[in-house]
Amino acid sequence: MEAKKDFSDLEQEVIDNGKCALCGGCVATCRLLNYGYLSVDHDKERPVMGEGLECPPDCGYCYYQCPRVEKPEMRHELEEMYEVVATDEGLRAAAQDGGAVTALLAYALADGIVEGCVTVVRDEHWKTRVQVAMDRSSLIKAAGSKYTPSAALTGIPDAIIDRGLWSVALVGTPCQIAGYEKMLAVGRDTHNAHNFASIIRLRIGLFCMGSYSYKGLVNEYLAAERGINIREVTGMQISNNVLHVYSNAKELLSTDISEIEPYKREGCRICEDFTALFSDISVGNSGTPEGKSTVIVRTYLGKDIFEGAVERGFIDAKPLDPSGTELVHRLMEQKKRAGIAEKERRKTGK
């Protein structure tokens, strides 16, 4: 029988091998198991193990639950696409695009579907932090895209262990939602520590073409090369392959994303998922006009919550225009092909 693998194998095969998505799943799993040996080194943007710690020989869950060791198995329920806008003007103004993510979470909190939401906030330097939002104002703080890594799954033990919550929404990039699916697949029938499998009630995935190293994107590119004072930046958005950087209504920069390609995380280059295929509801801006969100309902659970949000007046929705659907499908295919090609390139060295 093959010896059980552990974090040292994860380091060797995934983290040091340019495959880590920094989803945070390994760190979350180790903490849910009450070991807490792993943490995220934010400078190096990678999971690390505390010094001098020795893992129990029968563990190894951090390795097996990693979505980059083996992908989770795909399940297909639905693919209903909508153009969505939050009805609350204040919320829409604070959020990006149509504010669909914030509005859906606000509805889930208001109707008691969840008690808290794992989301990501940023500080004035655009450094990210995972938070458990319990009210509207914390949700609003988390609105808007960040484009630097965040290890969102570390918010799961924060919600369950630190806050003692029993129903939680998870918002994340496609790799993070896939990471949770893999945690579920590996953990549900084995450890299911702290009953995490039944506590995550809703998964909202964010469209993603890539995440960029903080040092590269913020320090080297925006600050040093473009002379932008990062503290003045109030918004960043990548749309149609263009990076827009804003200071309130003023656009500070608009440039093709090929400019920031050198700073893309290695783990993102092999990523094949644009729309978060493992989410209940996926949200992005491709395929809808400015000020609107594209929403893909992927599961029956997601459909119930989406329809509840419409009925209770948190969002307005209409079916996505066929040209929008076509664009989303094209981008999905484009990212899938790019990820496969990069994996092949690494394998063959060409």
Ligand code: SF4
């Ligand atoms: S991809 Fe996620 S689970 Fe795998 S090593 Fe990176 S952070 Fe850990």
Ligand code: SF4
């Ligand atoms: S093998 Fe177990 S204890 Fe060791 S780092 Fe992985 S999850 Fe934590």
Ligand code: SF4
């Ligand atoms: S490109 Fe893929 S790996 Fe990178 S942040 Fe987006 S979903 Fe995660």
